[in-house]
Amino acid sequence: MRIGELAQVSGTTTKTLRFYEEAGLLPAPERTAGGYRDYAPEALARLDFIRRSRTAGLTLAQIREVLDIRDAGVAPCQHVQDLLETRLGDLDRQIADLQALRHTVARLRDDAATVDPANCDATTVCRYL
Template identity: 65%
Template sequence: MKIGEVAAATGTTAKTLRFYERAGLLPPPRRTSAGYRQYSPDIVARMDFIRRSQAAGFSLAQIRTILDIRDSGDAPCRHVQGLLDERLEALDRQLTELAALRGTVAHLRAQARTIEPDTCDPATVCRYL
């Protein structure tokens, strides 16, 4: 498959494919005698894996490590399990932080229910913040 065909089949761009190749996420493709990239059909499944991994919040470095493990012939399941544990912990921390932020914003909004522009001190910009 040529790069344009892969891009169309995966819903991405040729620029992204070249970037992933430079980043080590995609193996260097064979080249035609004219220098065009010639990808094997399994590149579509690999791109799908990259997209799913990004949707789970994994960084490109983490995805590259998973692919390196698979490419070496080993199953990356244990490594992925550890990454998923870390991701869940990070999401739980973010949710806690967001809940606290929501509480702060709700409190500020409650204070700002009654707008009294005549009593505002210009030096404070806005007393509700």
């Protein structure tokens, strides 16, 4: 399978595939006589895994970790569980931070909405922020 075809069936781009290879997420494939990359069908499953992992919010570095463990011949299940657990903690923290920020911004907006703009003057920057 050539790179363009793999890009199409995996729903990505040739640029991304070369980038993943460079980044150590995809093994370097065989080459044809003419120097073209020639992917084995397994590459698609690997790309699906990468896509699903990205959807779960894992970084490429984290995905590479999992793939490296698998490539070493070990089932990465425990590592994946740990990663998901960590990711869940990150998400909870991130959501809590954003909600706190939302309260702050909502408060600022409410304050700003109750004031007659005619009372503003340009010499101070802006008292709402």
